[in-house]
Amino acid sequence: MVHMIDPLDFSVEEVGALLDLAGRIEAEPKAYAQACAGKKLATLFYEPSTRTRLSFEAAMLNMGGSILGFSSADSSSASKGESVADTIRVISCYADICAMRHPKEGAPLRAAHYSRIPVINAGDGGHQHPTQTLADLMTIRKRKGTLDGLTIGLCGDLKFGRTVHSLIRALSRYAGIRFVLISPEELKVPEYVLNEAVRPRGIPYEETTSLEEALPRLDILYMTRVQRERFFNEEDYVRLKDSYILTGHKMRLAQPGMAVLHPLPRVNEIALDVDSDPRAAYFEQVQNGVYVRMALILTLLRLAEKGEASHA
Amino acid sequence: MVHMIDPLDFSVEEVGALLDLAGRIEAEPKAYAQACAGKKLATLFYEPSTRTRLSFEAAMLNMGGSILGFSSADSSSASKGESVADTIRVISCYADICAMRHPKEGAPLRAAHYSRIPVINAGDGGHQHPTQTLADLMTIRKRKGTLDGLTIGLCGDLKFGRTVHSLIRALSRYAGIRFVLISPEELKVPEYVLNEAVRPRGIPYEETTSLEEALPRLDILYMTRVQRERFFNEEDYVRLKDSYILTGHKMRLAQPGMAVLHPLPRVNEIALDVDSDPRAAYFEQVQNGVYVRMALILTLLRLAEKGEASHA
Amino acid sequence: MVHMIDPLDFSVEEVGALLDLAGRIEAEPKAYAQACAGKKLATLFYEPSTRTRLSFEAAMLNMGGSILGFSSADSSSASKGESVADTIRVISCYADICAMRHPKEGAPLRAAHYSRIPVINAGDGGHQHPTQTLADLMTIRKRKGTLDGLTIGLCGDLKFGRTVHSLIRALSRYAGIRFVLISPEELKVPEYVLNEAVRPRGIPYEETTSLEEALPRLDILYMTRVQRERFFNEEDYVRLKDSYILTGHKMRLAQPGMAVLHPLPRVNEIALDVDSDPRAAYFEQVQNGVYVRMALILTLLRLAEKGEASHA
Structure with a gap:
């Protein structure tokens, strides 16, 4: 059984194939309108994430499949003390594939171990969120024509931002990548991320506290939300949350071909006047998220039918 | 893009066409069983309203479409501080049409402004609830054969009752209408509603505190619930909530052709012995609500496909 | 209108026909993949029960039908004071069949009285849970080839365990049954259950406090969870909850052809090392639950179409 737990579960070639399939789906959605007919996706969301859940559900419905599941732990058997292992064995009787969001790191991996159906990690704590990464990669590739160079x-927030860590790890596998890490001192990329993904490959990176200084030399600007829930105290949050706001004014410093991405939801870290800039790619990124999830669901279901051995 | 935010967004002729379509759907449901195949309805309920949400979902499913969404703000991204404008741009990537319920007046209108898909207002605070009004109009027209005279x-509760205000505004556009407004002093129709919809058109209306006195001359009796959540203090609620209860005994005063409507849920404002009276139309009204929502969804999707200019 | 409120609503012959249909569905699922096309199931869960709700939803989706509903009382109109009678009359306008879970005993029966569509009791308080019983019977019959002898x-927990009481009542109708009731003194089967179902039929039964003593002579071992929420105080719960844990070691005392069932979720009353024992039938029981719910939904919808008289 093949699962998608970590963005690196798929090789660079496999990711390429997935993005190619997503592109074909986007180009010809009608050809895939019944690709999952008779199949069921279970969305197991132990913490709410409307955007991600609905993206998975839209993906499955777009291919003629159907959906069932829960949107918060309150309405799940978890509240009766059931283990993830037992839950997934039960869900394996109900659905053909599942997407799991869980506040605990490693829960989807543990589920995959006991599952008879493909498990997609839809975010586990501060850990991984591979389908967000796939949407990011698809958006970058569509905008720049390549993931290299x-x-x-x-x-x-490069310290707590799960999507940032996943994206760094994923991009580190492409040739000629350079990272510019823009954050306040308090929210720098953790050492273990650099040690694992960046330094061993000799990928050039620089750390800066100034967005304006960095802007002119970027091909891609990946903005992130400063999440209130990641802070230990309210005072730090208030002091830092507005530090790195992208405005139409600052956008004048950027290259005409740059693309701005954001995993959303944003609060105010991108000013509304950026939305109409053609370089704003964050809503396109949402749409790409549906296509890559379609490609991923379809690929995992096909692999499950072929009964191939596990990657996870 | 055409939306349905206010019951008056559609002209009298357009409402007539909608009710005609709803009637055809009711007469021949099988002819519409695949009318929305491959289309997705998003139900965005920022406050719970099971009845309205399920009516929309049943409407979409009856036409072979599919549904996704959320049923309370807890499980939505709103709790992460996202704006309605951003949410609807995201939902536009997931669905072909949406129904939005929101505690804040004007939220669906604001969403419509940023939306790439038709937005149906499924109730915004104490403001509008246009599909309830359409269900009311359909029920009146089916029972009386006309909306005129x-x-x-x-x-x-004529003061806080959103459905009452919407219905008054909607009916004011028909010929020969007379209103009899039955309520305690404290819960009379607000002046602004009369000034906007009733007085400028010279529509005759009277205000009375006595249900029994008014009953004999009514063609339609629209009962409403005295909603606990609209009161400033519990004492007023308790004193007034039972003032206007319709009973089988009082129904003897009414005309044989009168129809009793109620937006539901009722608590005790209509006694159970009225349910078996053929003049009780409130459960029929629920069924009509499904048909008008089917007609509305179908109409808005067709207009969206034609790319017609916005009404909203 | 035929409903399924109590496990005994169907005769032994009708249950047999239902299990036969469930078996045919299991053997040839594709033959039933469109059996409910165009039909809608409403899942009305006034208290959360993910496992049961998803089993019903999977069952309906497996037959090409669609689903709508709510998963907790918070998101239902119940919070506005609506009666079950009114709710079911509204739901009758939205769906073709419904499954209702309710914390109050008798609520599904009351709903059935006012419903225009078949009502399936999906658990009412500590009272009945007929589809669990059907899944139990199917599992026993598949494992042992018969329900007799x-x-x-x-x-x-034989005192508070709803599934235990339902299963005793259901099995009492078969020939040559013997019960071995294994529990601490505090959690024995209530007298009224024995008086109603067991003693009048002269069914042999024994009560024991020792699982190990009983194990060797069992054809079926039905384990249950000691539910924290049924206890009056935490101290009793802690003292008793671990008393009756089944382990791989104890399984050596059991016959090779015995089957272990459990309604799930389990906490720790069955040790994980039992899962790989071929006698462990509890996950198979979950899968059987989907098949019997498919058979039940299909049977009730067919009966509703024929307009047959009510059993309930």
């Missing part, structure tokens, strides 16, 4: 700026 | 009694 | 051990 790019200078990628990451801005905002 | 009727004497309409409205009873109960 | 079996020695059935029931272990754990």
Whole structure:
């Protein structure tokens, strides 16, 4: 059984194939309108994440499949003390594939171990969120035509931001990548991320506290939300949350071909006047998220039918 | 893009066409069983309203479409501080049409402004609830054969009752309408509603505190619930909530052709012995609600496909 | 209108026909993949029960039908004071069949009285849970080839366990049944259950406090969870909850052809090392639950179409 737990579960070639399939789906959605007919996706959301859940559900419905599941732990058997292992064995009787969001790191991996159906990690704590990463990669590739040779700026909360860590790890596998890490001192990329993904490959990176200084040399600017729930105290949050706001004014410093990404939801870290800039790619990124999830669901279901051995 | 935010967004002729379509759907449901195949409805309920949400979902499913969404703000991204404008741009990537319920007046209108898909207001605070009004109009027209020349009694909470205000505004556009407004002093129709919809058109209306006195001359009696959540203090609620209860005994005063409507849920403002009276139309009204929502969804999807200019 | 409120609503012959249909569905699922096309199931869960709700939803989706509903009382109109009678009359406008879970005993029966569509009791308080019983019967019959002549051990919380009482009542109708009731003194089967179902038929039964003593002579061992929420105080719960744990070691005392059932979720009353024992039938029981719910939904919808008279 093949699962998608970590963005690196798929090789660079496999990711390429997935993005190619997503592109074909986007180009010809009608050809896939019944690709999952008779199949069921279970969305197991132990913490709410409307955007991600609905993206998975839209993906499955777009292919003629159907959906069932729960949207918060309150309405799940978890509240009766059931283990993830037992839950997934039960869900394996109900659905053909599942997407799991869980506040505990490693829960989807544990589920995959006991599952008879493909498990997609839809976010586990501060850990991984591979389908967000796939949406990011698809958006970058569509905007720049390649994933190689790019200078990628990451801005905002680089310490707690799960999507940032996943994206760094995923992009580190492409040739000629450079990272510009833009954050306050308190929210720098953790050492273990650099040690694992960046330094061993000799990928050039720089750390800066100034968005304006960095902007002119970026191919991609990946903005992130400063999440209130990641802070230990309210005072730090208030002091830092507005530090790295992208405005139309600052956008004048950027290259005409740059693309701005954001995993959303945003609060105010991208000013509304950026939305109409053609370089704003964050809503396109949402749409790409549906296509890559369609491609992923379809690929995992096909592999499950072929009964191939596990990657996870 | 055409939306349905306010019951008056559609002209009298357009409402007529909608009710005609709803009638055809009711007469021949099988002819519409695949009318929305491959289309997705998003139900965005920022406050719970099971009845309205399920009516929309049943409507979409009856036409072969599919549904996704959320049923309370807890499980939505709103709790992460996202704006309605951003949410609807995301939902536009997931669905073909949406129904939005929101505690804040004007939220669906604001969403419509940013939306790439038709937005149906499924109730915004104490403001509008246009599909309830359409269900009311359909029920009146089916029962009386016309929307012209009727004497309409409205009873109960006429001050806070959103459905009452919408219905008054909607009916004011028909010829020969008379209103009989039955409520305690404290819960009378607000002046602004009369000034906007009733007085400028010279529509005859009377205000009375007595249901029994008014009953004999009504063609339609529209009962409403005295909603606990609209009161400033519990004492007022307790004193007033039972003032206007319709019973089988009082029904003897009414005309044989009168129809009793109620937006539901009722608590005790209509006694159970009225349910078996052929003049009780409130469960029929629920069924009509499904048909008008089917007609509305179908109409808005067709207009969206034609790319017609916005009404909203 | 035929409903399924109590496990005994169907005769032994009708249950047999239902299990036969469930078996045919299991053998040839594709033959039933469109059996409910165009039909809608409403899942009305006034208290959360993910496992049961998803089993019903999977069952309906497996037959090409669609689903709508709510998963907790918070998101239902119940919070506005609506009666079950009114709710079911509204739901009758939205769906073709419904499954209702309710914390109050008798609520589904009351709903059935007012419903225009078949009502399936999906658990009412500590009272009945007929589809669990059907899943139990199907599992026993598949494992042992018959429902007659079996020695059935029931272990754990036999006092509060709704599924245990329903299963005793259901099995009492078969020939040559013997019960071995294994529990601490505090959690014995209530007298009224024995007086109603067991003693009048002269069914042999014994009560014991020792699982190990009982194990060797059982054809079926039905384990149950000691539910924290049924206890009056935490101290009693802690003292008793671990009393009746089934382990791989104890399984050596059991016959090779015995089957272990459990309604799930389990906490720790069955040790994980039992899962790989071929006698462990509890996950198979979950899968059987989907098949019997498919058979039940299909049977009730067919009966509703024929307009047959009510059993309930």
